[in-house]
Amino acid sequence: KAGVTQTPRYLIKTRGQQVTLSCSPISGHRSVSWYQQTPGQGLQFLFEYFSETQRNKGNFPGRFSGRQFSNSRSEMNVSTLELGDSALYLCASSTGGGSTSTDTQYFGPGTRLTVL
Amino acid sequence: GQQVMQIPQYQHVQEGEDFTTYCNSSTTLSNIQWYKQRPGGHPVFLIQLVKSGEVKKQKRLTFQFGEAKKNSSLHITATQTTDVGTYFCAAPFIIQGAQKLVFGQGTRLTINP
Numbered sequence: 760k761a762g763v764t765q766t767p768r769y770l771i772k773t774r775g776q777q778v779t780l781s782c783s784p785i786s787g788h789r790s791v792s793w794y795q796q797t798p799g800q801g802l803q804f805l806f807e808y809f810s811e812t813q814r815n816k817g818n819f820p821g822r823f824s825g826r827q828f829s830n831s832r833s834e835m836n837v838s839t840l841e842l843g844d845s846a847l848y849l850c851a852s853s854t855g856g857g858s859t860s861t862d863t864q865y866f867g868p869g870t871r872l873t874v875l
Numbered sequence: 876g877q878q879v880m881q882i883p884q885y886q887h888v889q890e891g892e893d894f895t896t897y898c899n900s901s902t903t904l905s906n907i908q909w910y911k912q913r914p915g916g917h918p919v920f921l922i923q924l925v926k927s928g929e930v931k932k933q934k935r936l937t938f939q940f941g942e943a944k945k946n947s948s949l950h951i952t953a954t955q956t957t958d959v960g961t962y963f964c965a966a967p968f969i970i971q972g973a974q975k976l977v978f979g980q981g982t983r984l985t986i987n988p
């Protein structure tokens with residue numbers, strides 16, 4: 760099976776802009792979770808989508824949003840970018856059929872976002 | 876607050892030495908997962924422990940889940956340069972009414988060849 764794919768791999772934006780990141784899960788996986796990884800804060804959970812519905816949400820401002828399509832592909836959007844949004848954004852898929860987000864997470868390669 | 880404390884934050888060893896990272900929680904965990912992230916890579920699932928006192932081995936890696944299910948450890952015997960990376964533990968917690976997988980801060984392992 761192909762692994763989790765994320766596009767784009769690298770992105771440079773300026774403050775105030777918005778950005779959309781894309782994630783294609785492993786075939787058959789219905790849950791997609793998004794994480795932000797920074798050197799200072801580690802891996803922070805953003806949200807999880809399952810069957811096109813947001814099932815879980817982390818502690819991030821409303822500028823961070825996402826959605827999931829019927830084919831389980833997911834997008835994450837960040838509006839009004841701030842310098843502090845510079846990070847590696849990781850998408851992870853799981854079967855999702857078990858106890859929500861405690862299923863094994865299969866991570867994609869990530870999108871490295873730099874905000875100038 | 877941080878639900879899962881992972882120590883040490885950094886560890887540098889000589890190739891061939893052993894390495895251990897610890898994950899601690901103040902609450903009983905239903906299960907714990909371990910991931911490895913190579914430099915420049917993404918986290919890769921290693922193992923999940925569920926039972927009290929469980930011990931699992933993967934070649935030179937030994938994973939333990941404490942009897943009280945509040946702590947876990949990952950021990951690497953005779954490290955090799957391929958072991959370089961950051962090791963994360965992760966466990967589920969109920970936060971704001973929903974179950975979420977919370978990651979420890981990770982232990983970054985570097986090795987002197």
